[in-house]
Amino acid sequence: MTRPASSTVVLALLRAQLRLELRTFESLPAMCLFSVTAFLLFHFGLDVDSLSGNLASGVLWVTLLLAALLAINRVYVADAEQGGFDAFVLSPAERSTLLLAKMLVLLIYLAVVELVAVPAFAILLLEPSLWQALPSMLGALVLGNLGIAVIGALVGALAVRTQARDLLGPLVSLPLLVPVLLGVARWTAPLFDAPRAGAVALRWPLVLALYDAIFGLIAFALFDFLLED
Amino acid sequence: MYGKGLRPLSLITAASVALTLVAALFWAPNDAYLGFLQKIFYVHVPLAILTLCGFVAAGLMAIAHLRTRDPRWDMRSYVAIHISLIFGVTVLITGSIWARGAWGHWWVWNDPTLVSFLLVMLLYATYQPLRFAIEDPERQARYASVFAITAGAFVPINFAIVRLAPAYVHPRTLSNISGNLPGRMQVVFYLALFAITLLWITLWRFEMTAKHVAAQTRRLRALLGEESDEEGPVRRSAAPSLTHAGSVS
Numbered sequence: 001m002t003r004p005a006s007s008t009v010v011l012a013l014l015r016a017q018l019r020l021e022l023r024t025f026e027s028l029p030a031m032c033l034f035s036v037t038a039f040l041l042f043h044f045g046l047d048v049d050s051l052s053g054n055l056a057s058g059v060l061w062v063t064l065l066l067a068a069l070l071a072i073n074r075v076y077v078a079d080a081e082q083g084g085f086d087a088f089v090l091s092p093a094e095r096s097t098l099l100l101a102k103m104l105v106l107l108i109y110l111a112v113v114e115l116v117a118v119p120a121f122a123i124l125l126l127e128p129s130l131w132q133a134l135p136s137m138l139g140a141l142v143l144g145n146l147g148i149a150v151i152g153a154l155v156g157a158l159a160v161r162t163q164a165r166d167l168l169g170p171l172v173s174l175p176l177l178v179p180v181l182l183g184v185a186r187w188t189a190p191l192f193d194a195p196r197a198g199a200v201a202l203r204w205p206l207v208l209a210l211y212d213a214i215f216g217l218i219a220f221a222l223f224d225f226l227l228e229d
Numbered sequence: 230m231y232g233k234g235l236r237p238l239s240l241i242t243a244a245s246v247a248l249t250l251v252a253a254l255f256w257a258p259n260d261a262y263l264g265f266l267q268k269i270f271y272v273h274v275p276l277a278i279l280t281l282c283g284f285v286a287a288g289l290m291a292i293a294h295l296r297t298r299d300p301r302w303d304m305r306s307y308v309a310i311h312i313s314l315i316f317g318v319t320v321l322i323t324g325s326i327w328a329r330g331a332w333g334h335w336w337v338w339n340d341p342t343l344v345s346f347l348l349v350m351l352l353y354a355t356y357q358p359l360r361f362a363i364e365d366p367e368r369q370a371r372y373a374s375v376f377a378i379t380a381g382a383f384v385p386i387n388f389a390i391v392r393l394a395p396a397y398v399h400p401r402t403l404s405n406i407s408g409n410l411p412g413r414m415q416v417v418f419y420l421a422l423f424a425i426t427l428l429w430i431t432l433w434r435f436e437m438t439a440k441h442v443a444a445q446t447r448r449l450r451a452l453l454g455e456e457s458d459e460e461g462p463v464r465r466s467a468a469p470s471l472t473h474a475g476s477v478s
Contacts, residue, residue, distance in 0.1 A: 158372060162362035175352035179390045207390055218382055222375045225295055
């Protein structure tokens with residue numbers, strides 16, 4: 001049997017996962033709802049009507065990170081419970097295509113959630129206008145999402161076939177995600193400064209890109225070992 | 230085989246730890262600013278270095294496990310993380326005492342070394358729960374190795390990144406050593422590092438020996454057809470058992 005091209009496999013896996021999501025709506029609505037609820041929680045918990053600078057950046061990114069955990073916990077559940085892993089291992093496809101497909105799924109989920117959460121944040125809590133921050137913020141969103149997707153796809157696979165997956169997923173992934181949070185939060189903090197945006201320090205984009213690349217390599221090197229049984 | 234040479238090693242370790250304590254307490258000069266409190270440095274810093282090196286070593290042992298599929302490498306990695314976790318708790322405690330004395334607070338957020346150390350400890354605190362949550366011993370070992378490699382790589386990267394945050398109050402130990410630690414302090418520091426390294430290795434070997442003896446006893450009992458002392462359903466365990474491979478040496 002000839003081995004199918006990796007891109008074909010990745011696209012097929014991606015389509016299957018997205019179709020599953022469109023039929024069940026397990027992750028995306030929950031993530032969007034969670035983000036908006038979290039903004040409300042911060043409003044009441046901090047007792048503020050508008051945020052700027054460090055605080056705004058931190059609230060936005062902590063919310064997105066926690067929303068991402070909902071997807072990280074779920075992204076492999078169908079594969080683990082309904083034989084998806086077994087079927088995939090029996091197929092001649094390259095193992096790492098599954099990791100790549102799950103990363104893409106997480107990236108798409110995060111992008112959709114941010115389409116809802118970032119405008120909601122701008123309306124509900126952000127003091128300066130979103131438009132001044134948006135151009136350089138896009139880079140932070142891309143590199144931040146990439147980091148979450150890389151670590152989420154690896155840790156999700158690690159946690160899904162354990163007996164405490166809902167606990168282990170967040171507990172293992174959050175410490176690994178702290179450098180990502182540090183990078184994106186420090187990156188966008190000056191963009192949210194109240195009267196006018198400050199300058200972005202160049203080191204945060206570099207640090208994030210490097211972190212994403214290193215953990216991407218680690219994930220691809222180790223993913224095969226999580227699949228064999 | 231792990232018990233071989235354990236007695237002389239233990240004696241040397243005990244002697245060098247005792248020597249270090251004596252040297253640190255009576256021979257090294259008191260610090261000009263911190264006075265006697267500075268002596269905790271000789272315990273705190275080597276313990277911290279050994280904790281982190283132990284985590285990285287556990288990651289390397291896990292790589293060996295995934296390459297060779299020898300369950301003994303998984304056991305070595307497990308024991309290394311176990312010892313390093315215990316060392317890490319003592320680092321957090323001694324560090325807190327030092328911070329209280331030097332800066333007036335039990336915990337200081339604007340110090341990257343402290344924060345990254347806590348982060349590493351929180352990550353490794355999930356290692357045993359992860360193992361415990363996987364019943365099949367072979368898969369438990371494999372998943373634990375994947376975790377140990379990822380976390381082992383995270384240790385140095387995390388320290389580098391958190392250190393980029395601007396505020397520093399923590400003394401840069403290693404650059405201080407080459408820079409401005411006076412002679413006697415430097416000698417005592419290296420002596421302490423040597424003693425604590427020996428302590429880590431000795432404890433690691435003690436635990437390895439105990440685990441091997443337990444596995445071997447279990448195997449011999451099974452050969453004799455004796456009843457297992459663990460009645461009823463097999464208990465889940467976070468510790469690797471070595472029995473699933475059937476090779477105990």
